[in-house]
Amino acid sequence: MTSPAGDGLGPTTAEALVFVADLDRPELSAPDAHHLRRVLRLRRGAPIAVGDGSGRWRVCSFGDRLVEATEIVHEPEPTPVMTVAFSIPKAEKPELVVQKLTELGTDRIVLLQADRTVVRWEGDKVHRHMERLHRVAREAAMQARRPRLPEVLGPLPFGVAATWPGATRCDQGGGPVPTGQPTMLVGPEGGWTERERAQVQHVVGLAPYVLRVETAAIAAGALLAAFGHNAWLADREWR
Known part of the structure; x- marks a missing residue:
């Protein structure tokens, strides 16, 4: 019974x-x-x-x-959907980022293809990498006792992620994390192009120094986790 x-x-x-x-x-x-x-x-x-x-x-x-x-x-669907989209880093670093963002409670994790992204996944390599990242997310969710798996997507072009509600570009010289901006975009270590900067006006600074992609992505996820869904609901300008 x-x-x-x-x-x-x-x-x-x-x-x-x-x-x-x-x-x-x-x-x-x-x-x-x-x-x-x-x-x-x-x-x-x-x-x-x-x-x-x-x-x-x-x-x-x-x-x-x-x-x-x-x-x-x-459990109810997460509202808003807290998202971290990051430029694909080299080697096994995407696995590290997906693992840590899953543990932090990020709802949607996106592999981003920015203008200056060096790593390019094409053909069978896309399926192989994404299959591995889904396994990593599952294992991390079990470790963190998280009953809802994150959505792991990609690779997606920057222009797609830039249109999502609350899109915020992480960049040096940016301001504090604004409430109502639940989508963090992390660029490649070569930086954003002027075209990309023009597409996303909201900018947040993660640290006073130059960060590696994986460090910036995890820091962005930690900021979202620190605020939590309830804090984002207090400001609905992102809708």
């Missing part, structure tokens, strides 16, 4: 969070079951949260078969 999820049990208070395909009949994948049993060494009957990645979750008792302990909870 299940109970309402009102007794303090949830994704951040259970002993782990895992994602499953069906919340009505939750089953662990073999890798997740191995991780819970061998790495985390959970005991039989330990409370774990299971989610479907869309913000729906419930608590189950861990064992060879999961036993539903609470009813399904559906």
